[in-house]
Amino acid sequence: MRTAVKPLSEAVKGAACVVLALVAACRADPRGTPPTTTPADFVAPVNVDTTGLPGPVQPVFYRHDVHAGQYKMDCRYCHYAAEVSLHPGMPTMRTCMGCHSIVAGDNPEVQKFRDADLSDPNQSVKWVRVHVLPQFVHFPHMRHVKGAGITCQTCHGPVQEMPRVYQYSSLRMGWCLDCHKKNKVTLDCTACHY
Numbered sequence: 426m427r428t429a430v431k432p433l434s435e436a437v438k439g440a441a442c443v444v445l446a447l448v449a450a451c452r453a454d455p456r457g458t459p460p461t462t463t464p465a466d467f468v469a470p471v472n473v474d475t476t477g478l479p480g481p482v483q484p485v486f487y488r489h490d491v492h493a494g495q496y497k498m499d500c501r502y503c504h505y506a507a508e509v510s511l512h513p514g515m516p517t518m519r520t521c522m523g524c525h526s527i528v529a530g531d532n533p534e535v536q537k538f539r540d541a542d543l544s545d546p547n548q549s550v551k552w553v554r555v556h557v558l559p560q561f562v563h564f565p566h567m568r569h570v571k572g573a574g575i576t577c578q579t580c581h582g583p584v585q586e587m588p589r590v591y592q593y594s595s596l597r598m599g600w601c602l603d604c605h606k607k608n609k610v611t612l613d614c615t616a617c618h619y
């Protein structure tokens with residue numbers, strides 16, 4: 426049981442700090458800018474307890490911490506259109522099988538897709554979307570990645586360390602506007618809204 430009661434002045438100071446901290450948190454992401462790579466000797470854990478992991482469960486337990494983290498595969502190897510298109514692009518099964526016709530064929534998660542007919546789109550893995558903006562919002566990847574040189578991690582967090590991808594940023598309008606203000610980029614409603 427708590428017995429000591431703080432003097433009022435302390436409580437006021439405490440509350441002021443909380444308010445100031447909140448204001449600061451609104452201006453800059455308190456988590457800072459996440460790193461874009463893992464250390465050279467990074468090894469993804471072999472077994473992961475998936476029960477507490479954030480993010481949607483996927484039909485195949487594809488792991489970014491293994492591919493982008495341990496094996497240091499470039500994000501653009503799979504999300505090939507991030508610099509040239511509104512949409513970053515998703516890898517086809519052919520991209521996966523480029524390696525998995527040889528590598529890790531006995532892994533139970535790889536077995537889920539390694540016999541898929543590559544010419545039949547119906548047999549490709551149906552990934553569950555993690556990020557979904559409302560239909561009325563226009564978000565061009567290439568303008569941010571190529572035009573402004575913003576790293577994927579600034580918006581998506583340290584994906585290369587994630588066994589399962591989750592939504593790292595709020596994707597709220599205020600989040601967009603904060604960064605646009607900081608960078609003196611357009612705040613015009615019609616830039617983002619159709």
Ligand code: HEC
Nearest residue numbers: 487492493498499500503552554555556577581584585590
């Ligand atoms: C070997 C291919 C591959 C590489 C390399 C790769 N990804 Fe992915 N990425 C995928 C696949 C497959 C999915 C869908 C399954 C999932 O969400 O985990 C995905 C999903 C994502 C998503 C969530 C998409 C959504 O639905 O909103 C983000 C964000 C993402 N990747 C970012 C990255 C970043 C950043 C990197 C580099 C650090 C990277 N990826 C490297 C294959 C790859």
Ligand code: HEC
Nearest residue numbers: 485486487488491496516520521523524528529532534535
């Ligand atoms: C450039 C080569 C390469 C590509 C492309 C690739 N992988 Fe992998 N993948 C690997 C390697 C290497 C491992 C680790 C094998 C090991 O440690 O035994 C792995 C491991 C895996 C595993 C097992 C994960 C675990 O538990 O360790 C799955 C599932 C997987 N990959 C799915 C995919 C999917 C889906 C794609 C396409 C989106 C893909 N991979 C593309 C090289 C690749």
Ligand code: HEC
Nearest residue numbers: 500504507512513554556557558564569570575576577580
């Ligand atoms: C300025 C912030 C920002 C940056 C930088 C950024 N993204 Fe995104 N990303 C988003 C937003 C917002 C969405 C949701 C878009 C939507 O729903 O239309 C998204 C969606 C995605 C998706 C899912 C797309 C789909 O069609 O399912 C992938 C994959 C992805 N990003 C990968 C990347 C990669 C890889 C990079 C770096 C090369 C990157 N992003 C850089 C904000 C960003």
Ligand code: HEC
Nearest residue numbers: 563564568569572573575600601604605608610611616617
């Ligand atoms: C981390 C910073 C950052 C975030 C977060 C961000 N943007 Fe941007 N955005 C920029 C920068 C910088 C540019 C200017 C790119 C250039 O110079 O080509 C830009 C440009 C744009 C453009 C093109 C504007 C034009 O002049 O045509 C649109 C549209 C846009 N952003 C929409 C969004 C939306 C929607 C979101 C939120 C879902 C968002 N942005 C989040 C930094 C950001």
Ligand code: HEC
Nearest residue numbers: 559562596597598599601602605611612613614616617618
């Ligand atoms: C930089 C991009 C950007 C600009 C500029 C922008 N918005 Fe938005 N807006 C968004 C995003 C992203 C969402 C969806 C997420 C959310 O609801 O916060 C949104 C959502 C909305 C919504 C729906 C809110 C809800 O709760 O459903 C309205 C209304 C809106 N915007 C009006 C405006 C008006 C008016 C302007 C100009 C003064 C404007 N927006 C400028 C990105 C932008």
